[in-house]
Amino acid sequence: MTFATRLQARDDAIHPNFSHQRQSGNAAHTGGIRGGEAAAVLYTLIETAKGNGHNPRLWLTRVLETIGRDRGLANYDALLPWTMSPEPPSVPMTVRHQPP
Numbered sequence: 001m002t003f004a005t006r007l008q009a010r011d012d013a014i015h016p017n018f019s020h021q022r023q024s025g026n027a028a029h030t031g032g033i034r035g036g037e038a039a040a041v042l043y044t045l046i047e048t049a050k051g052n053g054h055n056p057r058l059w060l061t062r063v064l065e066t067i068g069r070d071r072g073l074a075n076y077d078a079l080l081p082w083t084m085s086p087e088p089p090s091v092p093m094t095v096r097h098q099p100p
Contacts, residue, residue: 052086055086062079
């Protein structure tokens with residue numbers, strides 16, 4: 001029995017649910033399988049927003065504000081990144097250096 005196998009057996013005895021999470025990759029860092037699936041959906045939407053010319057933070061803010069404001073929203077497809085028009089580019093902030 002190798003050291004890694006002994007270490008895994010010890011961890012499985014101490015944390016019986018961890019071996020299942022270890023097999024599911026990053027799900028162990030997101031609270032389990034369902035958390036991993038939710039994270040995958042969110043990452044996919046963010047990357048899709050980037051691919052469609054959106055600033056992901058601004059796009060997600062617009063989506064959440066729309067959902068919060070319009071309780072009777074029936075057309076959620078209108079909020080998907082490929083159906084919304086990209087945000088206008090923002091003016092970059094300049095950092096002013098103050099001499100000491």
